[in-house]
Amino acid sequence: MINTREDVTQMIVAAKVAKGIQWKDVANEIGLSKEWTTAACLGQMTFNKQQAEVIGNLFDLPDEAVAWLQISPYKGSLSTAIPTDPLIYRWYEVVNVFGTTIKELIHEEFGDGIMSAIDFSMDIQREEDPKGDRVNVVLSGKFLPYKSY
Amino acid sequence: MINTREDVTQMIVAAKVAKGIQWKDVANEIGLSKEWTTAACLGQMTFNKQQAEVIGNLFDLPDEAVAWLQISPYKGSLSTAIPTDPLIYRWYEVVNVFGTTIKELIHEEFGDGIMSAIDFSMDIQREEDPKGDRVNVVLSGKFLPYKSY
Amino acid sequence: MINTREDVTQMIVAAKVAKGIQWKDVANEIGLSKEWTTAACLGQMTFNKQQAEVIGNLFDLPDEAVAWLQISPYKGSLSTAIPTDPLIYRWYEVVNVFGTTIKELIHEEFGDGIMSAIDFSMDIQREEDPKGDRVNVVLSGKFLPYKSY
Amino acid sequence: MINTREDVTQMIVAAKVAKGIQWKDVANEIGLSKEWTTAACLGQMTFNKQQAEVIGNLFDLPDEAVAWLQISPYKGSLSTAIPTDPLIYRWYEVVNVFGTTIKELIHEEFGDGIMSAIDFSMDIQREEDPKGDRVNVVLSGKFLPYKSY
Amino acid sequence: MINTREDVTQMIVAAKVAKGIQWKDVANEIGLSKEWTTAACLGQMTFNKQQAEVIGNLFDLPDEAVAWLQISPYKGSLSTAIPTDPLIYRWYEVVNVFGTTIKELIHEEFGDGIMSAIDFSMDIQREEDPKGDRVNVVLSGKFLPYKSY
Amino acid sequence: MINTREDVTQMIVAAKVAKGIQWKDVANEIGLSKEWTTAACLGQMTFNKQQAEVIGNLFDLPDEAVAWLQISPYKGSLSTAIPTDPLIYRWYEVVNVFGTTIKELIHEEFGDGIMSAIDFSMDIQREEDPKGDRVNVVLSGKFLPYKSY
Amino acid sequence: MINTREDVTQMIVAAKVAKGIQWKDVANEIGLSKEWTTAACLGQMTFNKQQAEVIGNLFDLPDEAVAWLQISPYKGSLSTAIPTDPLIYRWYEVVNVFGTTIKELIHEEFGDGIMSAIDFSMDIQREEDPKGDRVNVVLSGKFLPYKSY
Amino acid sequence: MINTREDVTQMIVAAKVAKGIQWKDVANEIGLSKEWTTAACLGQMTFNKQQAEVIGNLFDLPDEAVAWLQISPYKGSLSTAIPTDPLIYRWYEVVNVFGTTIKELIHEEFGDGIMSAIDFSMDIQREEDPKGDRVNVVLSGKFLPYKSY
Amino acid sequence: MINTREDVTQMIVAAKVAKGIQWKDVANEIGLSKEWTTAACLGQMTFNKQQAEVIGNLFDLPDEAVAWLQISPYKGSLSTAIPTDPLIYRWYEVVNVFGTTIKELIHEEFGDGIMSAIDFSMDIQREEDPKGDRVNVVLSGKFLPYKSY
Amino acid sequence: MINTREDVTQMIVAAKVAKGIQWKDVANEIGLSKEWTTAACLGQMTFNKQQAEVIGNLFDLPDEAVAWLQISPYKGSLSTAIPTDPLIYRWYEVVNVFGTTIKELIHEEFGDGIMSAIDFSMDIQREEDPKGDRVNVVLSGKFLPYKSY
Structure with a gap:
C-alpha cells in the first residue's frame, strides 16, 4: 500500500534502475525541462493529470501512485540538515x-x-x-x- | 588587537558602512570580479600582497590587518548550520x-x-x-x- | 565602535527602556505601521535615509548607527532554533x-x-x-x- | 494493526488521495471549520464519538481507527524541528x-x-x-x- | 552600560552573593511568594514600578536597571536545551x-x-x-x- | 514477536483504546496509585510477577509480554529532546x-x-x-x- | 567584577598555572580527597566557609571570590554535549x-x-x-x- | 533474515527474557567475566568461534546468528547522544x-x-x-x- | 524488493558473513585495490557493468541488485554526525x-x-x-x- | 590576563602573522616534526619546559604564557562538530x-x-x-x- 509520496518516489527510482531509463528521456516524454521533470519524479513537484499518466506508463505505476503524483508533496529531498553526499x-x-x-x-x-x-x-x-x-x-x-x- | 581574520572582516564591513563604498568599486580597484572580491573581503579568500595593500588603503586598515588578509582563512561565513536570513x-x-x-x-x-x-x-x-x-x-x-x- | 546591526539594535532597545518610548509612537513618527517599524528597529528591516534619521533622533543614535540602519541586515531575531520564550x-x-x-x-x-x-x-x-x-x-x-x- | 494515531492519519490521507475528497467537504459533513477539521484529520485534535463516526464513514475506516480518533493524540505534525517544506x-x-x-x-x-x-x-x-x-x-x-x- | 535584562540579573546575583541576602527575605520585602520573587529576580517575570524600586534598593541597582526590571523579559533560564546541572x-x-x-x-x-x-x-x-x-x-x-x- | 518493552507498551495502549479501559481502573486492579501504574504501563517502571499477570489479564497480553513487564525497562518516554506535544x-x-x-x-x-x-x-x-x-x-x-x- | 562561579574557576586555574600548585597539595590543605577538592576548585562543588578561606589564601583570591565559593554552583564542566578532549x-x-x-x-x-x-x-x-x-x-x-x- | 548485529542482539535479549537466563550464568558458561560477556551479548564485543557456539546454544540462535557473533560489530549501545535512561x-x-x-x-x-x-x-x-x-x-x-x- | 543501494549493501554484508568471504579476495577478483573495492561494496562507489557482475556472482545477488551497483550512490556511510564506533x-x-x-x-x-x-x-x-x-x-x-x- | 590555553594559541597565531614565521622553522628550532610542533602551537599538545621557552622566545610570549604551554590542554581544535572549512x-x-x-x-x-x-x-x-x-x-x-x- 502507498502511504506517502516517498513510496511513489521509491517505486519510480527502482523502476528507473531496472529499466535503465534516462531522466532526459522522461523529460522529452512530458515535454518539459529535465530539471523540473527530475525534481517532480523525485517527489518535489506536482504533476498535472496528463503528466502523471505519462509518468505512470513509463514506470509501470499503479493507479494509486498516479493519484499521489498529482498531490502537492511535502518537500525536502535530503535526510540530514547537512548533506553527507x-x-x-x-x-x-x-x-x-x-x-x-x-x-x-x-x-x-x-x-x-x-x-x-x-x-x-x-x-x-x-x-x-x-x-x-x-x-x-x-x-x-x-x-x-x-x-x- | 587583531586575533582572527573575522576581526579584519568586521573592520572592513564597518568601514564600508561608514564610507558608503560599493563592492563593485572595490572589485574594480583590484581588477577582479565582484564575486571573488566580495568573498575575499568577507574573509573567505586569500589576497596576495598587492591586492591586500589596495584593500588596506581603501578601508584604512592597519598593517596588521593587511598581513592577515594574506593568510588562508578558516572558511565558512554562516553562524548556524541552517541559515536564518x-x-x-x-x-x-x-x-x-x-x-x-x-x-x-x-x-x-x-x-x-x-x-x-x-x-x-x-x-x-x-x-x-x-x-x-x-x-x-x-x-x-x-x-x-x-x-x- | 559599532560592528554589526545587532549593536545598533541593542542601542535602540536600551534607549527605549531608558526613555520609556512606545513602539506605536515610533511608528507614528515615521508614518508606517507599528509592525513594520518595530521589526525594523529590532534589526530585521532596512530603513531609508529619511526614516533612519528620524530613528536616530528619537533614540539619540550616533551617525554611524544611522548609516547601519540603511544597510540590509542579516535577518533572524531568535537565538535558538526553537524559541524558549x-x-x-x-x-x-x-x-x-x-x-x-x-x-x-x-x-x-x-x-x-x-x-x-x-x-x-x-x-x-x-x-x-x-x-x-x-x-x-x-x-x-x-x-x-x-x-x- | 493500528498502533498509533499516526497510523490512522496515514489511512485517512491515503483514502483522501484515492477518493479525491476535499477537506472543505469533510468540514461540511461534520459541521465545523475546515481548519479545525483538517487539523483533527491530520492527527492533531480529538474528535467526539459522533464526529469520529462521520469521519470513519467518509474514509472507510475500521472500528479500531474510529476509536483512536476519540483519543487525545500526541501532537506535533512536523518531522524535523525546522521544517524543510x-x-x-x-x-x-x-x-x-x-x-x-x-x-x-x-x-x-x-x-x-x-x-x-x-x-x-x-x-x-x-x-x-x-x-x-x-x-x-x-x-x-x-x-x-x-x-x- | 546595561544592554539586556540578563545584565540586570547578573547584577542582582552578584549583589546577593556579596551581601548574603536570602530570597525569602526579598520576597517578604515585596510581599509576594518566594517562588515568584526569585523567578522575577532571575529575569523571568516583570516587576511593577513599586516592586522594581524595592528590588533596586535591596541590591543597590542603578536607575537604568530598575527601568529594565519593569520590561517583559525574553524568558528561558537555561543555557542548553537539556540542562547539565x-x-x-x-x-x-x-x-x-x-x-x-x-x-x-x-x-x-x-x-x-x-x-x-x-x-x-x-x-x-x-x-x-x-x-x-x-x-x-x-x-x-x-x-x-x-x-x- | 516482541523485541522490546516498547512493543509491549504499544500492545497495552492499543488494547486500552479498543476496550475503553481507564488508567484509574487499572490502578485499582493492582492496588497502587494511578500515577505509578500508568507510568509502568507506558514502559517506565517494572512490575512484579503478580502485578504483571494482572496487567496481562486486563489487556489480553501473551505470556512473552508478561515476562517483559518484569524486566527493568530502558526509560524515557519522549521521542524528541524537546517535546512537541x-x-x-x-x-x-x-x-x-x-x-x-x-x-x-x-x-x-x-x-x-x-x-x-x-x-x-x-x-x-x-x-x-x-x-x-x-x-x-x-x-x-x-x-x-x-x-x- | 565577578559575575559567575566560572569567573572564580578561571581565577583559580590561572593562579594554579602561574604558581605551579598541585591539586593533591590543595587537597591536603583542606583535609579532603584530591577528587572532591579538584571538582570543587573547578566549580562543581560547594565549599564551606573555612574551606573557602583556605582556597582563597592558596590562590590569592579576593573576598568576593571567596563568597562565591560558598554558593551552590550551576554544575556541568564540559562545553559540548559530547566532549572533544x-x-x-x-x-x-x-x-x-x-x-x-x-x-x-x-x-x-x-x-x-x-x-x-x-x-x-x-x-x-x-x-x-x-x-x-x-x-x-x-x-x-x-x-x-x-x-x- | 539477519541484516545486522543488532538483529542478533534483539534475538538474544528476547530469548533471555523468555527463558529467564541470568548474565552471570552466561558468563560462567563461557568462562569470562560477567562484564565482558554482557557487553558482547549486547553487540559491543566479538566472540571467538567456540564462545559464539556456546552463546548460540544457550539462546537457541540460528547458525547465521552464530556467524554474526564472530564479526567485529559497529559499537555504540545508546540511541541518543545524551542517554535518557x-x-x-x-x-x-x-x-x-x-x-x-x-x-x-x-x-x-x-x-x-x-x-x-x-x-x-x-x-x-x-x-x-x-x-x-x-x-x-x-x-x-x-x-x-x-x-x- | 530493492528500494535503495543500502538494501544491496546489506545483502552483500549478510552474504559475506554467511560465506566467510574476505574483502581482499573480492578485490583480487575484480583486480582493484582492497580499499576501493570495499568502499564500493559498502555502497560508496559505482561499479562498472563487468565489475558489478563479478560482485553479483561472488555474493549471489539478484539481477536487480547488480543493476543498482552500477548507479552512483548517495554517499555517507555513518549513521550519526559524530561516529560512535x-x-x-x-x-x-x-x-x-x-x-x-x-x-x-x-x-x-x-x-x-x-x-x-x-x-x-x-x-x-x-x-x-x-x-x-x-x-x-x-x-x-x-x-x-x-x-x- | 591569560585565562585559557586558547588565549596563548591566539597570541602565537597573531605573532606568527605579524612576524611572518613559518611552522617548519619553528619545528627546526625545537628539533621535532613540523606536524607535532604545529599541533602543539595550536594548543593540542604539551610542551616541556625547554621547548616552551624556545616557543616563548620565538613569539615574544610573556612568562605566564610559557607556563600555560606546559599544561596538558583541553584538546579539540574545531568550533563545530562538522567543520565548515x-x-x-x-x-x-x-x-x-x-x-x-x-x-x-x-x-x-x-x-x-x-x-x-x-x-x-x-x-x-x-x-x-x-x-x-x-x-x-x-x-x-x-x-x-x-x-x-
Missing part, C-alpha cells in the same frame, strides 16, 4: 562559504529582498573545456523586494 | 529541495564524481523582465570524477 | 501543530506554491471579549505558485 | 524574523503574558488582488496574563 | 520519564487540553521525614481545553 | 523558565544537593475553581545532599 | 559502549533503580604494571531503588 | 560534572595522555552498607602517553 | 584535534586550496613493530588551488 | 564516506580493536605529479586490540 555537500559548501557574498551583491544591485526559490528555474549543462569539462548551472529567480507598509 | 535560506532551500535532482542530472551527464566548489566561479547579474526583474546566477565548476584504483 | 514559543507551536493543516488548505485553494513571507504584512490588534480579551493577528502574504518549465 | 518553512521564517516584534507589540498592548495557542482559532481565506491573489490568515488567541502570587 | 536535570528527567503519564492522566480527567504554564503557581516546601527530609512541590495550573470551532 | 511542552517550559528558581530555593532551604527523581512520587488531582478548574500536582522527592569526602 | 571522550565512550551492560548488571544484582551520582565518591590511583602503568578508578555510589506507591 | 544518565552526569576533574588528576599523576578505553576492564560489585548498599565499580585502563616525534 | 571515532578525533594543524601545513606548502577527497586514494597496511604492530595508512589527494577570477 | 571538511568527508571501509579492513587484518590516535604520528609531504601535485599524508597508529577478561 559529496556532490550535494559541495552545493551546501557554496552556500556556507559564499552565502554572505551572494547576499551582499544581490542587495547592492536590488536593495533589500530575496531571490525567489519558487518563481525559479535551473539549467544544468556540460561546458567543454580542454583542462577538464565543467558543470555549468544557470539559476534564475525573480527578485522579491521587502516593502514597508 | 531569508535571502541565504532560499539558497539552502534550493540545495534541500533540488539536491537529489542536481545529483541525478550531473551523474547522468558525467558519471560518478562531483562539481568542484574550489575550481569554481560564480557570476551574479540582473536580468530585466517585464514581470519583475530576475536575479540570474551562473555557477561554473570543474567536474571531478571518482576513479577506481 | 513562552510568547514566541506559542507561535512556533502553532507552526508545529498546524503546519500540515495550513499546507493542505493553501494547496486545496491555490494549488502547489507558497504564501510569501516577503510580500507579506501583519496586523496585530486587541479584540475585546467578555471572556477575556483576545489577540487578533491578520497575516497577508501573496500566493506564489510553482511553475513547470 | 517551503510552504511551512515560510511560517517558521515569520516566527524567526518577526518573533521579537510580535512579542514587543503584544506586551506593549497587553502587558506580560502570552497569546494562547489552545484557546485559539485560525481562518484561512483567498484575498483576490489584481497583482496576484493573496493568502489571508486570521489568528485569534486569548491573551493570558502572567500574575504574581 | 543535576538538580535541574532531575526535573527534566521527570518530564522525560513521566511526560506521557502526566499527559494520559490529565486527559483522562479533563479531556483534550493542557495545564497552563502561565496561569500557574508553584510552592516549594521542606517535608520533614525520619528517613531523610523531602522536597515537596505543589504545582497548580489552570486547565485550558481545546475547543472545536 | 503542547501538554508535555508546558512542563518542559516550567523547567526552562523556573529551573534556576527551583535550584535557588532548594539550595537556600537544604544546601547543595538534589531532589531525587527516584525516591519520588507524584499525585495529580482536579482542583475545582469557579474561574476554571485547575490541575493540581504534588511532587515529592527525597533531598539528597552532596557530601565531601 | 580525548581523555574525557574515552569516558564518554565507556558510557556509550558499556552503558547498556552497566544497566543490565546493576539491575540483575539490585533490581530496578539507579546508582547515585550524588551519594557518590571516586578514587583515582596509579596501578603499576610491567606492561605499562594503568589508571585505576573506583566509583562508589549508593543504590537507589524505584519504589511503587 | 536514568541509570545510564547518571554515568553521563559523572562524565559531565567530573570530566575536567578526572582529566586534571590523571594529567597530574601521569602527564599528557589518556586512560585507554580499549585496554580496559570493569568490575561491578555490590558493597554492603548499613545506610543502604552501594554499587562499587572498578575501572582499570592502561595509561597511554602522547609522545612528541 | 571507537575505531571510526579515532579518525574523527584526528580530524578534530589535528584539523587546524593539517590546514596550516598544507597551506604553508601549497597556498590556499584543498586536498581533494575525490581524486584521492588510500592504502592501509600492517607495519610490524616489536612494541606492537601498527596500522599504516597512506592518503594521497590532489592539491586543488583556489583561483581568483 | 573546505580543507578540513574534506577530511571529515573521508571519515564519513570511507569510515566503514577503514573499519572493515583494519578488522580483517588485525581483528577487533582500534588504531590508536594517541600512539600516533602523521607526516604530510608534497608529492610531485605532472597532472597536478598531490598532498601525501602518512598516518601511523599502534593497533590496540580489545581483549576479553
